[in-house]
Amino acid sequence: MLWLITATTAYAQQSMQIPLNQPASPPVTLKELLNKVDQKAPQLLTDSAAILIRRAQANEVHNNWLPNLKLNYQADIGTANNTTGPYFGFGIIPSSSGGIHNTNITTALSDNLGIAALDWEVYNFGKYGAQNRVANSDVMVEQNQYAESKYDLKAFTIGNYLQLLRLQDFVGIQYRDIQRTQEILRSIMSLAKSGVRPGVDTSIAQAELSKARLNYIEVNNQYKQVQLQLSAVTGYSYQSIIPDTTVEMTLIGQPAAYLFPADTSNHPLINFYKSVYQNNLDRERLVKKMYNPTISLEAAAWDRGSSVDAAGQYNSLSTGYGFQRGNYLVGVGISYNLFDLKRRQLKLRTQKASSDYAYKKLQEQQQLLNVSASQADVEMETALNRLKEIPNQLKAANDGYRQKLSLYRNGLTDIVELDAALNILYRAETDYMQAKYDYSNALFQKAITENQVNAVLNLLK
Numbered sequence: 001m002l003w004l005i006t007a008t009t010a011y012a013q014q015s016m017q018i019p020l021n022q023p024a025s026p027p028v029t030l031k032e033l034l035n036k037v038d039q040k041a042p043q044l045l046t047d048s049a050a051i052l053i054r055r056a057q058a059n060e061v062h063n064n065w066l067p068n069l070k071l072n073y074q075a076d077i078g079t080a081n082n083t084t085g086p087y088f089g090f091g092i093i094p095s096s097s098g099g100i101h102n103t104n105i106t107t108a109l110s111d112n113l114g115i116a117a118l119d120w121e122v123y124n125f126g127k128y129g130a131q132n133r134v135a136n137s138d139v140m141v142e143q144n145q146y147a148e149s150k151y152d153l154k155a156f157t158i159g160n161y162l163q164l165l166r167l168q169d170f171v172g173i174q175y176r177d178i179q180r181t182q183e184i185l186r187s188i189m190s191l192a193k194s195g196v197r198p199g200v201d202t203s204i205a206q207a208e209l210s211k212a213r214l215n216y217i218e219v220n221n222q223y224k225q226v227q228l229q230l231s232a233v234t235g236y237s238y239q240s241i242i243p244d245t246t247v248e249m250t251l252i253g254q255p256a257a258y259l260f261p262a263d264t265s266n267h268p269l270i271n272f273y274k275s276v277y278q279n280n281l282d283r284e285r286l287v288k289k290m291y292n293p294t295i296s297l298e299a300a301a302w303d304r305g306s307s308v309d310a311a312g313q314y315n316s317l318s319t320g321y322g323f324q325r326g327n328y329l330v331g332v333g334i335s336y337n338l339f340d341l342k343r344r345q346l347k348l349r350t351q352k353a354s355s356d357y358a359y360k361k362l363q364e365q366q367q368l369l370n371v372s373a374s375q376a377d378v379e380m381e382t383a384l385n386r387l388k389e390i391p392n393q394l395k396a397a398n399d400g401y402r403q404k405l406s407l408y409r410n411g412l413t414d415i416v417e418l419d420a421a422l423n424i425l426y427r428a429e430t431d432y433m434q435a436k437y438d439y440s441n442a443l444f445q446k447a448i449t450e451n452q453v454n455a456v457l458n459l460l461k
Contacts, residue, residue, distance in 0.1 A: 025239065025240045025242050026242070027242045027243060027244040027245070028236070028240070028241055028242060028243065028244070029244050029460065029461065030158065030161050030243075030244065030247060030457065030460060031457055031460065033157055033161060033230065033234055033236075033241070034154055034157055034158075034457075036234040036235060036236060037153055037154065037157050037233050037234055038150070039235075040233070040234055040235035041153055041233045041234070042232075042233075043149060043153060043233070044146070044149065044150055044153065047145065047146040047149050047150075048146060050142055050145075050146070051139070051142045051143055051146055053142075054138050054139045054141075054142040055139055057135060057138065058132075058135035058136060058138065058139050060135075061131050061132060061134075061135035062132055062135065064128060064131060065121075065128050067118055067119060067120030067121075067297075068117075068118070068119040068120070069116070069117070069118050070115075070116070070117045070119075071115070071116050072113075072114070072115045072116075072117070073112070073113070073114045073115075074112065074113050075110070075111075075112040075321055076110065076111055076112070076113075077108055077109070077110050077317065078108065078109070079105070079106055079107070079108060079109065080105075080109055080308065101312075107314045108317065109306060109307045109308050109314055109317070109320060110306070110307045110317040110318070110319075110320030110321060111304065111305060111306040111307065111320045111321075112304070112305050112320065112321050112322075112323070113302065113303075113304050114302060114303050114304075114323065115300060115301070115302040116300065116301050116302070117299070117300040118297065118298065118299040118300065119296065119297075119298060120296060120297045120298075121294050121295070121296050122295055122296065122297050123294070123295040124289070124292055124293075124294045124295070125289065125292035125293065126289045126292065127286075127289040127290055127292060127294075129289075130282070130285050130286040130288075130289040130290070131286060133282045133285065133286070134279070134282045134283055134286050137275065137278055137279040137282045138279060140275045140278070140279070141272070141275045141276055141279050143275075144268070144271045144272040144274075144275040145272055147268045147271065147272070148268045148269055148271075148272045150268070151268040151269070151448075153233060154448075154453060155444075155448045155453075156233070157230065157233060157234075158444050158448070158453070159441070159444075160226050160229050160230050161230070161243055161247075162247075162437060162440050162441050162444065163226050163437075164223065164226050164227065164230070164241070164243045165243045165245065165247060165248060165436075165437065165440070166433060166434070166436075166437040167219060167222055167223040167226060168223065168242075168243055168245065169433040169436070169437075170219045170222075170223075170430070170433060171216065171219050171220055171223055173426070173429045173430060173433060174212065174215050174216035174219050174220075175216060176429070177212045177215070177216075177422075177426055178209065178212045178213060178216060180401075180422060180425075181205065181208050181209040181212050181422070182209060183405075184205050184208075184405070184408075184418065184422070185202070185205040185206060185209055187405075187408070187409055188201045188202050188205050188415070189202055191409070191411075201414075201415040204415050204419070205415070208419065208422075224238065227239070227241045244460075246461075247440065247460060248436040248437070248439070248440045249436075250459065250460055250461070251439070251440050251443055251456070251459065251460075252387065252436065252439060252440075254459050258380050258443050258446055260447070260450070260452045260455045260456075261450075261452075262373060262450035262451070262452070263450060263451040263452060264366070264369050264370070264373065264449075264450060264451060266451060267369060267450075267451040268451070269365055269369065270362070270365060270366060270369065273358070273361055273362040273365050274362060276358050276361070276362075277355065277358040277359050277361075277362050279358075280351065280354050280355035280358045281355055283351050283354070283355075284348065284351050284352060284355055287344060287347050287348045287351050288344065288348065290344075291337075291340035291341070291343060291344040292336075293334055293335065293336035294334070294335050294336075295332065295333070295334050296332070296333050296334075296335065297330075297331075297332055298329075298330070298331045298332070298333055299328075299329065299330045299331075300328065300329045300330075301326070301327070301328040301329075302326070302327055302328075303323035303324075303325065303326045303327075304323065304324065304325050304326075304327075305319075305320055305321060305322045305323045305324040305325070306320050306324065307319045307320030308320075369449060372445075372449040373446070373449045373450055376442060376445045376446035376449050376450075377446065379438070379441075379442035379445065379446075380439075380442045380443065380446055382438075382442075383435065383438045383439040383442045383443075384439065386435045386438065386439075387435050387436075387439055390431060390432050390435045393428045393431060393432075394428045394429070394431075394432050396428075397421075397424045397425040397427070397428035397429075398425055398428070400421050400424060400425070401421045401422055401424070401425040403421075404417055404418045404420075404421035404422075405418060405421075443456060444456060
């Protein structure tokens with residue numbers, strides 16, 4: 001790899017001088033950019049807020065065991081003209097207290113009633129624990145989704161940073177193409193004035209110069225568009241995002257940069273799908289527990305007063321608003337709905353289908369990740385082979401252009417051949433630019449796929 005760096009260092013240094021149409025700023029390293037993404041990216045701020053929601057929901061579920069303790073008080077005026085007989089209550093049940101009279105009595109009476117009632121589901125055969133496990137796994141899913149979003153955003157930032165480096169090189173190539181075309185035009189105009197060259201050569205050179213300027217404008221626009229995309233996730237002003245031109249050559253200069261061990265089992269994407277699968281398994285356990293019998297503690301204490309005395313005499317209404325009798329009741333009850341057996345069976349079947357889908361999704365992502373790793377290896381091999389051949393193309397194209405320019409100035413070749421040599425040099429420069437980008441991009445894609453981004457970042461300053 002060292003011979004490749006030696007052969008291209010001089011050209012790389014030349015390509016760093018890029019006359020961008022923006023204020024001069026110090027370069028921003030890739031590590032600095034990624035740190036800003038972690039702090040400022042709107043998507044990550046939103047996802048972190050979603051984690052807080054899940055945690056609040058989990059805390060809510062953890063307190064499902066709390067009992068119900070209801071305090072009630074009422075003061076009433078009405079009649080107690082009752083008759084015996086059973087009935088079903090439909091929500092609001094009229095008072096059935098009071099004696100049965102031989103005649104129809106519609107005299108008003110007053111009474112009051114104060115009740116404290118406790119209802120506590122003290123044991124439900126594991127339902128509370130299953131609910132808590134589901135709530136905790138919901139939080140874990142949200143946290144892993146956040147980690148995956150963070151990793152995806154890191155990959156997005158790296159990809160755009162490498163694109164920025166490629167476009168920065170491309171802007172430099174366009175600028176040098178303008179300079180060469182201007183140099184050719186000056187030579188043509190000098191030769192045309194002396195009658196050595198026809199005036200049409202001047203028109204051809206001017207057309208080529210205009211095309212080179214238009215290409216420069218277009219590439220510079222693409223460069224700014226990528227800057228804007230990075231600005232949106234980092235908070236930097238787009239003009240200040242100038243990439244570090246040493247990145248590509250630093251990576252190329254590390255012969256073992258791509259020889260890192262894969263860690264796909266802990267890849268954020270795999271961790272997310274593992275947590276989704278575990279969440280579904282926890283929900284299966286909850287379905288099995290949620291239809292179990294419940295054991296409840298019931299307790300109540302109440303006081304009551306009435307304007308009707310024990311002899312059945314209707315006294316003044318004011319006498320009914322003091323408590324006269326007190327009672328309490330404590331009991332333990334068990335409740336179970338037999339038809340819940342069928343409901344549990346149906347719901348469990350649905351949840352098992354969901355769990356099976358989550359497991360297959362996990363397997364799918366593991367397989368896709370393995371395929372992506374193999375593709376990254378192929379891309380790395382291709383990029384390395386391309387880099388080995390590039391110096392030969394670049395040197396030959398540069399020598400050919402200089403020879404054609406010298407021949408043209410001496411009247412030994414025409415503008416068509418000189419233009420062809422210029423285009424060959426332009427293509428060689430763009431091929432070199434693309435080869436550097438392909439290598440860096442393949443290296444980072446391999447690192448992203450194999451969960452080793454930090455290992456590559458540590459190679460950079």
